[in-house]
Amino acid sequence: MSRARYLAKRLLMAIPVVWLGTSMTWYIIFMGPIDPATRLLSEGQVRNPAAYEAAQTQLGLNQPPLQHYVDWLSSLIVFDLGRTWLLYQGSSVNALIMDFLPRTLWLGFWSVLIAIFVGVPLGFYAGMRSNTVSDYVASMGGIVWRAMPNFWLGIMLLAVLGSSQAIFGVSWETLGPNLTSGISGNPDLSYLAGNPLAFFTNIDATLEAIKKVAPAAIVLGSASMGNEMRIGRTAVLEVKNQDYVELAKVKGVSDRALVYKHILRNALVPLVPIITSEAFLLIGGSVLVESVFGINGIGYLFFQAAIQGDLPLVGTLMYVFILMIVGINLIQDVLYTLIDPRVGLEGE
Amino acid sequence: MSDTLLEVENLRTVFHTEKETIRAVDGVSFDVERGETVGLVGESGSGKSVTARSVLGLVDEPGVIEEGSIEFCGDELVGGNWDEHRGDIAIVFQDPMNSLNPVYTVGNQIKEALRIHQGLRGQAATDAAIELLEDVGIPDAARRVTEYPHQFSGGMRQRAVIAIALACDPDLLVCDEPTTALDVTIQAQILELLDELQREEDLGVLFITHDMGVIEETTDRVNVMYAGEFVESAPVDELFDDPKHPYTKGLLASIPGRTAGDERLPTIEGEVPTSTSEPSECRFAPRCPHAFDACESVHPERIAVGDPDADHETACLLYDDEFEESPPEDGVVADGGETA
């Protein structure tokens, strides 16, 4: 009951965050040193007053700034995102985002998941066996893995997988689901369109799409994996020596239940913010990794819009990123309330 | 069959650090019988808690029980046989804030013990848990059983911990400073509760504290611990009436109300040393007001003193006939004046 209230409070608090972030974006783009209208025109057109005027009007920049701000903000709120100016000229931004976003989400989802399913258990394992050889091996591996830069790791992985036939005698392309379209590039998610349940029913397509992003997801999640491992190890070490764990042991709880029931759930508490803050990094990291692996995701779109000067699109994408980040924050709050009963009950 | 629950013989628990080996408990022996409360008293760092943890099998790397035996109901525990007796020895820790797992309800944690030791599940377990909470004096138990530890006050949490201990249906209860973290009024209530439960369940209790006042109220027999050793052991009345070891006298003198007239309570200067090797001296000598030459070179053995019927022992050279020094006149403590 009061958990629901806590979540409602967090949801309300997200509104000013979105508003503030979006307003700052508007200010930087439309009131900043770069005139969005000139960026949309070619050299020749800039000097043509009629063309310049037309661009200004289309962008709404000839209205009073406040009017423009309100218009812009309200169209974002109702997701009336208009059309692009430069990039994929004239296509609907909504359609563009719907086309690009799923690939990024797919990539992000698997990179978070792979990091969690490898990093956390490895960290917990190292923590349970602290100062043994297996702890040292796991910890060292985690640190080395974490220290490798994304772009380098990405290129190396592609190089190795590309010649896997020669190196391992097994070709990555034909191992498991067949990758007919090459080892990098877009995962084929079209089968999910309008039917998300196909994720479970059309297992072959799902596996193929996972295999397609797996190398990119591993690279994107590599730093998170290392972090989660380290924090997981520390968390277990800390919880392991708490009185309540010893009390449970004295009570006669089996070693197995001691680990799974009493230690791990408490050790997860400090991991939640780590995992969710890693998810923020993914948004930035995806720009790089999507370029290396040739995935047309939203990070790639943002990158293109920025270097080509499609400022209205940059602004719209910023809005999408802000929503994603706030969304991740809310997921974090939900996870907290699930794991830790103390959350939301302060002051009762 | 005798009523001895716990027999600790010459227990030595050491901690191996990179630099040295710390003898936290260095050759202590004591028994706890059914229905009896045995006290372990000393300053922090004297090794009382490590003694308790040794008895419970909670000594972990880098600590190890190096020597001695701990027999529970005739079964040797040293060497890892605690599992067979889990639940027979229960514990109440010092800090009730930390003794309960924060992410499970109090009821869940009591029921866990009930399931393991009494095979109760489901509604039967819930009912039993509520009953236990009532037994330890928690009002509105039916609602409390579904609450989390953070919704309990410190005193209530300690009661809940005691309920968990009882759920194991133990024979021996180890209380490690169970009231130190609590308010004075709550302290008295918890002590009363422990006393009541002990009589009802005929429990043996090993009671650890630094508080001589609590010792006087709760225990039958007292062991005074200093730097890993028992420097004096006696029935509680005998110890308070006729303390022999200078350390015991110092501890007694520092109880408020026992020293008449003085505004300031006498204290024992300095702190407990860390023992790292076989003793060749009296470990209390640097702080002892009566120390003489031999104290630096001879390790005192425990010898019988006081009332011959009382099983009163102390380890101090003043009482050893081999040496000429004799104990100071009764009642003289440190430089702190006369006891009442």
Ligand code: SF4
């Ligand atoms: S043996 Fe010596 S130093 Fe130790 S307590 Fe007795 S008198 Fe003091």
